[in-house]
Amino acid sequence: MFIICFTLLVLIAQDCASQDDEGPYRGKFIGKLNSYHHQVSGDVYAVDDLTVLLVNFNYDGTGEDTFFWAGDSGRPGPQGFIIPDEHGKTNILERYNGAEVVLRLAEGKRLSRLRWLAVYDVGTQNAFGDVYVPDEFDPPAPRSLGPLAPAPSAPVVVSSKSVRFLDANTFLIPEFRYDGSGEEVYFWAGVGPQPSARGFIVPNEHGYLEPLRAYRGEDVALELPGGRTVFEVDWLAVWDAAERRALASLLVPDALNVPPAKLRTHPHRTRLPHCKQLHRDYQVAWEVFGNQITIELAAQIEDGEYMAFGVSGNETRSQMLGADVAVAYFNAALQQATVADYNVTAVAPVSIPRGPREYPPRSP
Ligand SMILES: *[C@@H]1O[C@H](CO)[C@@H](O)[C@H](O)[C@H]1NC(C)=O
């Protein structure tokens, strides 16, 4: 008899195949803070024209009347204005130790019009640290790349308006059209000079990795899976995996100046030898050892969502009804992961713990 062990991990990022690299993209680098007093230091990035990110920011917190301060001319001095702190408050700054701080400029201010940013003491008119914004600074912003270009010999018409990267991870295909006739057609992305079979599926707008349905001029918002960014892909395509050809495609320029991804993901990599991505936010990994199978479920799930995995209710296909599944979720109140055994006797919205989002269970 098989013994099945479940490990539950909430919050994933990397999918089964993706690689670690030099660290997350944080936006466009403005510079390092020049350090004058009170141990001010850190790296300054533009997230977009309204948002500044300080990384590894330090300040000893002992200034009397000290603020994040910016100006649009000259050099740091009394001619400036407060940038509210990470809580949107204009309180006197306290101590920061290696902090990551997101600052949103006040109404009507734009990073591209600033000359400098500082940690500035208004009482003593003293800059403790500052950084200058380069001339003609072009902050990250959503970028349009042009429409999906239909492949000349494609048997079906695939079209869209100009594809727009909203941030490094998310893009929009406006007015997407495809008749849904292919059996193995996917949104697809990869590297190399042109679309090829060596790409990966971009999950559909609901996060599933199934073949595409028909789209009749819909706006489709997609995320690159596994925490990948636009900098790791050279092209996007609508790919027919059965015929190994693109129905339509689009080249992605290098170094697209877009905001960083909004979603912060927690890196997770399974130690088990087999792994399959079931959904954009859900993967299963397993190992068979003697008479024991260890199954690890890893998902990015909200409070109130659950994941399920088990033996299909049908010997020949994946079927939820009749399945014997482990339902796993994170109980926020108890701060603990919970796994419960269920037999699926009816397909209906359930409340375990609440919320009707269902992942079809599949047999491994
Ligand atoms: C399993 O699926 C097949 C094909 O869809 C169907 O004919 C059969 O009735 C299903 N069996 C059960 C037990 O649901």
Ligand SMILES: *[C@@H]1O[C@H](CO)[C@@H](O)[C@H](O)[C@H]1NC(C)=O
């Ligand atoms: C589910 O069904 C199986 C097979 O009929 C049975 O052995 C098991 O006890 C059931 N589990 C639950 C939680 O009802």
